[in-house]
Amino acid sequence: MHTRRTPRRPRTAAAAALAAAALLVSACSAGGPSGTAASTAARAAVLAALPAATPGELAPYYGQKPDWRECGVPGFECATLKAPLDYAEPAAGDVRLAVARKKATGPGRRIGSLLVNPGGPGGSAIGYLQQYAAIGYPAEVRARYDMVAVDPRGVARSEPVECLDGPEMDAYTQTDTTPDDARETQELVDAYKEFAEGCGARSAQLLHHVSTVEAARDMDIVRAALGDRKLTYVGASYGTFLGATYAGLFPGRVGRLVLDGAMDPTLAARRMNLEQTAGFETAFRSFVQDCARRPDCPLGTDAGDAGRRLKAFFGELDARPLPAGDADGRVLGEALATTGVIAAMYDEGAWEQLREALTSAMKEHDGAGLLMLSDSYYARDAGARYSNLMSANAAVNCLDLPPAFDGPDAVRKALPDFEKASPVFGEGLAWASLNCTYWPVRASGEPHRITAEGAAPIVVVGTTRDPATPYPWARALAGQLSSARLLTYEGDGHTAYGRGSACIDSAIDAYLLHGTPPAKGKRCS
Template sequence: MANPSRLRAAALTTTTVLLTALLAGCGQSAEHVDVTAQKLEWSDCPAPSEAEGGGSAPSPLPNGAKWSCATMKAPLDWARPKGDTIDIALIRARASGPASERIGSLVFNFGGPGGSGVSTLPAFAGDYAALRTRYDLVSFDPRGVGRSEPVKCLSDSQLDAFFQQDATPDDGAERTDLLKRTKGFNAACEKNSEQVLPHVRTTDAARDMDLMRRLLGDDKLHYFGISYGTELGGVYAHLFPDRVGRAVLDGVVDPTQNPEQSALGQARGFQLALDNFAEDCTSKTTECPVGDTPQDVKNRIAKLLGDLERKPIPGIVPRQLTQTAATNGIAQALYSKDFWEYLTEGLEQAYDGDGKILMLLSDSMNGRGENGEYSNIAAANIAINCADEKPRYTADQVERKLPEFRAASPLFGDYLAWGMLSCTDWAVPGAADHPDVSAPGSAPILVVGNTGDPATPYEGARKMVEALGEGVGVQLTYQGQGHGAYDSKNKCVQSAVNGYLLDGKVPKPGMVCS
């Protein structure tokens, strides 16, 4: 079953690896420990854990420099700062330039919530080589994620079955089944991770980052947040405005929306991305293999999904491609224009009865590796969102909203609307309707919005700027496609971001790159 919150930031690393290949107990009892007195002990990085997505230990950087990893102890409960602790996994690549030009550490959060920064930063370090000339690049597994006391819910085989099931009920029996499965998943999370569930809120992660800043030896937090990482960055700025250094928020979550508004915005965003994909495919000089016109492309996709509901097709043996898995895979491919070719190929194959590529894309969204093992991105995502978000929706409320969601997106409307049930019967109450990111007195924060972003629609960048407060948020617009802007490699965007992070040059508010 998919949910709208997880769509907020899929882990693109897994997609790339999969497609290339085929085409802790919680804190020890530590009463009276002063976590601010600890010293980080850096050593060679191990291979990523199953919860981080598995794989090999990170390869050396192009200049031969090695990655280093450390474990930071943070209070399990920040209301009891000298109580039990939780281990937070960190990774670092030292600055490549002269020591005299080093600014400090640049801390990354790549989104989710639930993505492992320890496994993601090495995969994309090449994209940030310019920033490494003056910064140590640092990332981490937020609490509840990866090696930082991962939230555990279902086993791998149980997750295989869970993600195969129908997430868009069409009648009372299917609705009852969806509610039963949601309740069962959430009960498993409580059973297996009861101690950590109350302590994985974004405010907890923001306080962890401030401790991290201190232990890294920085007076200010220099920060690069992507997708959900923009929400985390905004919350940090709210809590510690005087400690914000140079910060960039890219692929911006709208901090003013409740979960329903966010899901509806995503429905519009993914529909826009689908429209753009269909237009791009049919406008090329070569024939588009999945439709003759943009509307024909969308009609054929809708027919495919309807057919899959009645009769799934072979996917990755022994699993079959269901309607839900196909929708999930299509959504994953719309995160980046780089994946549109995979979407085209996947649709073409699915029309011929082969669901392998669409299932690979769906697996990536859900954090499933080639070996059948899942990272804990899905469990952590739900745990963090449900701890953060106060609303709890009922099936009746969702059904009343279906016409509005379907109007926003005929393809993704039902899928995203029913995903609002993810926090039903969750063990921990949600903190608020939406995060507080007001940060009067903060240093300027560069807020980068992408007009074609499906997961965090462009309007969210303006809302973030307004919410941060006058004189804090500085908006940069990228007229492009995909989730986020800096990783598009657009020279204008990268020049503006690098100029700010490396030289402190704040772009003119309202700057536009295309």
């Protein structure tokens, strides 16, 4: 069920969070050896920088000039660039990369291009740029930079990975991820297998070449095509992993990089999943404390009892789903309800919507509100169409790292740890970590450190109660990157820039506009 990672920022902060929700968990469900020992061993491996000179066989790609054209949204231009499908064999074929930009508005001297990525993997950077960044970023930043986005290979407009159609995705998202017996366990395994087989059948060649390393190398081709000597970039959530990977591969081409809602690339999948599960529990407790102070809280006024109430409600839905007024006949079962609650954990601006949705479901037996939250998480529209977000998310994650578990027995063994990390969400998130076990393509990556020796200062941003990228991950990434400055936001929600903290925004704006990183140890609230 939970196969995702970070935003496409639409109209409001709450909407942005829900879009982000549609991506984050599965980045951490992707894989890697399990346990602390494997994680510790991975710290000895460092992502190696590529040679500074561009290889001759890549020269045609680096020599491209974008043919900008209008692309349907006023003020935006679009172009298509090519990158090698396989960097080890550039002659084997190309992938097409969709790029969009909104030129600097002035006044003031243009600084260059600012690439943005909302995360995922699977979030459309172009959609994010057009719906949020090009209007939501500070006017001073938009005045001085061409705002640019490239959909990573396999995502949205850049040769999207495809796995299941709409009705198949409806069935997949409703699969019970807290199996009670052998039959339900097999149904969950079959759902993961069907998803994987669909990806293998519809995107066979591309599945081998959608890794984060390849996407980072693509960004360097885009940088060259834009005419920028160095890359200036703001990445959120998974976008921090993409940006840090770029820095590790091309440290001498790092300009001003902001990595907001940072991931720790050294973590093995099982440990990463476990820590993220604890992150969602932390966010849920913050929601509960806020809810319990309100007389209309559907979970009651005893914050200590709220988790038990919600877990019991999920159990009721497992046995008796609620009507949800859905035109396609879907009802609200445990899986969709859990997804809806998790979606609202990404931003405190969504807490009111969650309270209303829980009230409707728990007291009025109407599941429409939670279903709406779940649909936003999965990027499903009213016409029962899904974006390729979930397909791309799994494809990238399952290639970047080996599976977290080798089968259901391993999940069962890990359940006590996951349920300790989160009594409410732990069981479902443990089983969600099985999603890459049956993937048709062997993983090409492993956990590793990224040091980016020689890079210019890089700003790493962490939020202390971030549910999806727990704050220790930001500390860990900042500790690895040789030139990092850690900027801390003491608050709730996923990511920090552009979410209401003047302290955070002014620190990042100063860095982007003047190249001045935040003071060491700077904290905002």
